[in-house]
Amino acid sequence: MRGYIAGLLSDAYRVEVATNGKDGLEKARQLLPDIIVTDVMMPVMTGDEMVRQLLADP
Numbered sequence: 128m129r130g131y132i133a134g135l136l137s138d139a140y141r142v143e144v145a146t147n148g149k150d151g152l153e154k155a156r157q158l159l160p161d162i163i164v165t166d167v168m169m170p171v172m173t174g175d176e177m178v179r180q181l182l183a184d185p
Contacts, residue, residue, distance in 0.1 A: 132164065148172025152180055 133142045143158060145151035148169040155163060155177075163181075165174035 129166075136164075146170075148174060148177040152177045155181060156184070 129144060129146075133144050136142050143154050143160070145154050148165070149171045151163070151165060151169070151174075152172065163178075165177060167174040169177070
């Protein structure tokens with residue numbers, strides 16, 4: 128599903144893909160994206176936890 132969604136969006140946007148929540152959080156902090164699409168049931172760190180950490184870190 129991750130690959131499918133990335134493929135749909137990559138024609139119009141720069142897309143970065145993470146395999147788990149921790150990797151996604153690290154990429155978000157490095158790249159400072161305008162939008163994040165996440166799954167709440169990711170391994171290592173859930174999407175909910177990732178969002179909480181991003182909101183706590185201005």
